[in-house]
Amino acid sequence: MEFDVIIIGSGLAGMTAALELAPRRRVALVAKGPLMDGASPRAQGGIAAPLALEDSVADHVRDTLTAGAGLSDATAARQIIAQARDAIAWLQHQGVGFTRAGDALHLTQEGGHGRRRIVHSADATGRCIMDALHDRVRRQPGITLLPRHFAIDVIQRGAAGTPCQGVRLLDIEHARYVDMMASHVVLASGGAGQVYDTTSAPPSATGDGIAMAWRAGCRIANMAFTQFHPTGLHHPQSGGFLISEAVRGEGGLLRLPGARRFMPDHDPRAELAPRDIVARAIHQEMRRHGLDCVHLDISHRLRDFLLTHFPTIHAHCLALGIDMAVDPIPVAPTAHYTCGGIVADTTGRTEVANLYAVGEAACTGLHGANRLASNSLLECVVMGRSAARDILLRPAASVRHAPAAPTPAHGPDAQTRQHAEALRDALRRLMSREVGVVRTDAGLLRAKSQIGALTAQIKAYCDRDGTSMALLELRNLAQVAALIVNDAIAQCGSRGAHFNTDRP
Ligand SMILES: Cc1cc2nc3c(=O)[nH]c(=O)nc-3n(C[C@H](O)[C@H](O)[C@H](O)COP(=O)(O)OP(=O)(O)OC[C@H]3O[C@@H](n4cnc5c(N)ncnc54)[C@H](O)[C@@H]3O)c2cc1C
Structure with missing residues (x-):
């Protein structure tokens, strides 16, 4: 199978990118579960945009930087928020019905915002947006929908760091690998909330895109900053x-x-x-x-x-x-939102050529050490569109075919599945206990050493028992847990969503 662009993730960021690309590029839109399995349909509150007469981009940026506790990239924040008005108009053009107050959109208030600035569809904003986009995506012939395909790793020209040429997928229904080639790959795979045992994030939020990008040679930043709702x-x-x-x-x-x-x-x-x-x-x-x-x-x-x-x-x-x-x-x-992620600029480009990251999987610098409420749906739309625009400026280069992918030997047996579940529970409990809302030096070091031990066991299962989505997710969860803990240990103080009582 060959496409111009493969998008991993059918949440708001992925669907937005697909709709902007599809008239001019052949797009594959991949999800590991059903198309609506991500965080996007769960979003209740709304999407932030400085639409009120007395509001301004500068005020919205100021509130964003305050929440980000000195770690946001002010230029990136300005560039993204400056496109908020357009993003809302684009969503309305796609058929999204927002709650109105007379002739204008009704704006609600959320914590950290200096004024009413949240556009919403009652308290089911994500569902309304995603229903409208899903409808558009289904009717767009340039988009091939591939639910129940798990992205395992990026295919590169050579070692980690070399240009991306496609993605290796696990076709879950037929239990076989598929190597899919494309001139550009967009990681829109959402966050990593499932690394904690109490989370509002959907089951799909296992940090797969972040772990894939790390293995591919991308920088990953700000992982210490898990936002707890x-x-x-x-x-x-x-x-x-x-x-x-x-x-x-x-x-x-x-x-x-x-x-x-x-x-x-x-x-x-x-x-x-x-x-x-x-x-x-x-x-x-x-x-x-x-x-x-x-x-x-x-x-x-x-x-x-x-x-x-x-x-x-x-x-x-x-x-x-x-x-x-x-x-x-x-x-x-x-545990609610992954503020860090794959380092990407405001066109969505990562440090690996032809590989883009958008939405919660990415770290553009907008959120810094703490996300301002309702800025993430905004970032999904703005960055989905920006990445598409950047890709459209580049030629859809022809791609070399990869060798046929081997078929997985066999899936894990019942006992391995049971052990994998136990390891997953242990990892998530450990993260909540030692790397939760409040952290300590000793707790972080305990977490680091126990994650090391768990990772060794997980690797042994992955090597011995072929492969399954549950094991691949577990491998990614352990990878992301290590990234979170290492970043938390590297912080010399506390700020935003990271609080260490030994370094207040
Ligand atoms: C309960 C809740 C309420 C929220 N409320 C708000 C709000 O009011 N306002 C706001 O701005 N933000 C809110 N957020 C945050 C916001 O919803 C998310 O940050 C945003 O929707 C993320 O969108 P996304 O497109 O990046 O990822 P998602 O919508 O999470 O989609 C990720 C996609 O990637 C796919 N995927 C993942 N891994 C793989 C893989 N290995 N292979 C193939 N596919 C894969 C999944 O199947 C899914 O389709 C809320 C979040 C939650 C959980």
Whole structure:
């Protein structure tokens, strides 16, 4: 199979790039599961853009740099945010219906933003955007959809660092390898939240693209900065469900049992402080009082208001027996967003020729040490379009055929599968325990040594028992865990989403 461009990942970043490329290039859009398995359809809150009359690109950039705690690339942030207005118009042109307030788009407020700036579709923004783009993608003859194909590694002209020529895939249904060649490959494979055992990220977020790019010779940056969302729904059947930041934006208050507010003791912005500050405050209060969760209370708002603004959250909570119009919602911090990733410039180019990275898998410098709420959907659209524009400027060079791919010998037996599951659980528990919201020097060193031991076992399984998606994901999770821990150890202080009590 030969294409001009192969896109790994059918989330917002991948679909945007595909739609911009397809009229002029033959595109393969690859997903390891069904097409809508990524984080994008889960996004609730919205997409940030300085659309209000009294708002400006400069103000939005300032808030982004403040959240990024000195580690954002100001030039990249300016370039990306300057395209926000266009990005919203492009989405509307694709058929996305955003919530309106009269003639204008309704803008909501989220933590860290100095003003109302979040465009949204009630509280199901990601789902509305992805439904519209999915519809377009299906009707575009230039796009070949390849769900249930797992990208294993980039095919390069020579050793790591040499130009990219294609991708080796595992066709999951037929249990066979496929070597697919193309003049350009775009990694739009999402984040790595699954490296933690409590996460809002989807099961697909195993950091595959980041690990692939690392093996291919790309630089990976800022992996210490995993953003923990302060308000994951704390319930045994929550399924990683989040209580959107917009609930605090619309007046939700964080309380301890007995209804005492605590955020004003931690930050003058109280509930509207940036995520890392709120997450650490909740973590500290839970530790201090021996709690599993705290409460987010928006019961002072009328039910009609809650049903209009938060229909999905209202319904999800109600199904679990929590009526947010009456009861406070139990919440606790949960791993949410990978601020670091594959180093890419604002055209999406990585340091390996012909290889691009966009969306959550990439590190453009926009987020720095901490992502400002709702900047990631924005980055997906802007960078998906930028990468497509850059690729369209280059010729679709002819590609050399790779030798036929060997067929996997056999899949892992039941016992190996069981061991692999146990290793995955152990790795995720270790990361949550030692490399979570709050870290210590000793904990990071323990994590480093235990990840080394786990990696050796995982390699032995991969070598001995052929290959399966579960084992390949596990290999990538261990690789990404090592990148996170090594970067965390290399930090000489604390900032943004990385907090080490020994180096405050
Ligand atoms: C619950 C939740 C709520 C959020 N709310 C917001 C919000 O309100 N606003 C905001 O800006 N951001 C929000 N975010 C973050 C945002 O949704 C994500 O950062 C963004 O959607 C990532 O998009 P993406 O296209 O990079 O990746 P994804 O949408 O995660 O898509 C990744 C794709 O890559 C594929 N893939 C991965 N590995 C492989 C492989 N090895 N082979 C083949 N395919 C592969 C997957 O199958 C999937 O199709 C939220 C995230 C979550 C989890």
